[in-house]
Amino acid sequence: xxGVTQTPKHLxxxxxxxxxxxCSPRSGDLSVYxxxxxxxxxxxxxxxxxxxxxxxxxxxxxxxSAQQFPDLHSELNLSSLELGDSALYFCASSVVAGVRNEQFxxxxxxxxxx
Amino acid sequence: xxQGEEDPQALSIQEGENATMNCSYKTSINNLQxxxxxxxxxxxxxxxxxxNEREKHSGRLRVTLDTSKKSSSLxxxxxxxxxxxxxxxxxxxxxxxxxxxxxxxxxxxxxNP
Numbered sequence: 001x002x003g004v005t006q007t008p009k010h011l012x013x014x015x016x017x018x019x020x021x022x023c024s025p026r027s028g029d030l031s032v033y034x035x036x037x038x039x040x041x042x043x044x045x046x047x048x049x050x051x052x053x054x055x056x057x058x059x060x061x062x063x064x065s066a067q068q069f070p071d072l073h074s075e076l077n078l079s080s081l082e083l084g085d086s087a088l089y090f091c092a093s094s095v096v097a098g099v100r101n102e103q104f105x106x107x108x109x110x111x112x113x114x
Numbered sequence: 115x116x117q118g119e120e121d122p123q124a125l126s127i128q129e130g131e132n133a134t135m136n137c138s139y140k141t142s143i144n145n146l147q148x149x150x151x152x153x154x155x156x157x158x159x160x161x162x163x164x165x166n167e168r169e170k171h172s173g174r175l176r177v178t179l180d181t182s183k184k185s186s187s188l189x190x191x192x193x194x195x196x197x198x199x200x201x202x203x204x205x206x207x208x209x210x211x212x213x214x215x216x217x218x219x220x221x222x223x224x225x226n227p
Binding site: 004042043088 | 144145147149154155156157158159162202206214215216217218219220
């Protein structure tokens, strides 16, 4: 158990809908990262937050947004969903951004868009 | 896009044998990390090697890093059936990239009992 929790575990929804994925980092970790894992794209970095502020952006679509709250939990919002958004979405956390950036991953949310 | 490329893509060995997986990357890094993923599950951090280190050990794992060749290898000795999983290398280019990890495509390791 990494100490990172994600809810829900599974999500099935229809095209055009909007969903929210939630992540609670390990106790004491200030950084939260979101990744998308799909068969055709592999593991892709989406976005990072550090202590409530956006720190880095990767291949995140404009239809997607995220935030980190004062209690450090984070939410990833996916809107206008398309079939191609079906994937495993992972949250990871680490103590600080820096040289020793070991990240601890949650179990993931499997999103299926029908 | 994936920075890292792992080879082989798939590896099948017998229990007790050693497994070696390789990773190549393209840009300069602060560190390189190896992760393991059981099918459909979260990733588990295995080992981190800094750019100024050449070799690191952790239990049955041995990681090497050659920054001049931009490559790393992960050796699992005396493999067990429970080692069956996908193994990913991930590079951390540090502050300029916001400390994101860039993952390779992974090596699927199957250890046959």
